[in-house]
Amino acid sequence: MPSSLNLGDLCILRLSALGDVCNLVPAVRALQKQQPSINISWVIGRAEYNLLAGLEGVDFFIYDKKTGLKGMRALRKEIMAKRNDKPFDILLHMQAALRSSVLSRFIPAKRRIGFDAARAKDNQSWFVNEQIPANPNVRVGLGFMDFVYYLGVPNKAAEPEWAIPVPEADQATAKQRVAGLNNYMVVSPCSSFRKRNWRNWEDFAGMAEVIDYAQQTYGLTTVLVGGQTELEKNATAQIIKHSQSKILDLMGKTNLKALLAVIDGAELVIAPDSGPIHMAAARGKPALGLYATSNPERTGPWFDDYVVNRYPEAVANYLKQPLATVAWGKRVRSPDAMSLITAQDIIEKLDLIAANQGLKTFKGLN
Secondary structure (H helix, E strand, O other), X not given: OOOOOOOOEEEEEOOOOHHHHHHHHHHHHHHHHHOOOOEEEEEEOHHHHHHHOOOOOEEEEEOOHHHHHHHHHHHHHHHHHHXXXXXXXXXXXXXXOHHHHHHXXXXXXXXXXXXXXXXXXXXXXXXXXXXXXXXXXXXXXXXXXXXXXXXXXXXXXXXXXXXXXXXXHHHHHHHHHOOOOOOEEEEOOOOOOOOOOOXXXXXXXXXXXXXXXXXXXXXXXXXXXXXOOHHHHHHHHHHHHHOOOOEEEOOOOOOHHHHHHHHHOOOOEEEEOOHHHHHHHHOOOOEEEEEOOOOHHHHOOOOOOOOEEOHHHHHHHHHOOOHHHOOOOOOOOOOOHHHHOOHHHHHHHHHXXXXXXXXXXXXXXX
16 A cells, blocks of 8 residues: 655656666656655656656656756746746756756755765765665666655565556557568667767677577567667668578667567567667566676666676776776776677577577567
């Protein structure tokens, strides 16, 4: 039964990124389950809003990072007008970055709650008046749950809930895009580009080998998804060039909601540390994540049973340190680290999914 929590009006500040906002949704659902009457607002980035739009019980305010201080002032004006100049009772400052911290001062709130000292990067503690308890070496999604535990939601090992809505029009688009496929897997080969943050597995011949194995062994057609950057166009061309299998190229042909619906019909998703691997977990699909430059125990999908984890080897090879001595969340900033992953690593995880999930049984779009 819901408790007698009375948190008033609550605002979440988390702008990005796609995977992170996906991992934050279970914290929202936990709050709503504990206090069904709660009013939740969320200050979010534009792309991330496109993924979560329509989330039940949440009022979104969009902030575009490109607008700078001018956009921050406009956001405050929008919030104050919509709330008749009434501040929020609570602001959960859930993004430890300087831009977000500056933005937080434009959001009127009585209580401002941020991360503990270890997680309050970029001097976030200067911008809040309360901090959650320390919880070292925790996964990102569980770190968001620490905020709701601090507010009084019982810390129980409950299954996370998402229920991210997909409009009927986007469901129809997905059905149309994958029409004629009996069973398929989704491959998203590229993460968003970040300077000195190499996360893509660029062995395109190796990915083609995985795709051919999936087709020959399990009858899985591959659906390639992503955007239309030059990086993604090149990856698509190279994978198709090296593969002997039928591949459906949906690069740039779905919005985020339609992509969720495409994932709904898939048997599994293969992707590096990026939004689609977390979207797969949110839709209850096996998430075969590819990790070497970041630690999947921190940034991996909520359910990491099928993650390829070469992070320990990357730490040893490129940081020249024992894993136990490396700071939690430390990235391996080497363009060669992802090459530690092999096609056989991925195939072994694919076989494990087949053994556990039964890939021969297709649960596609209805």
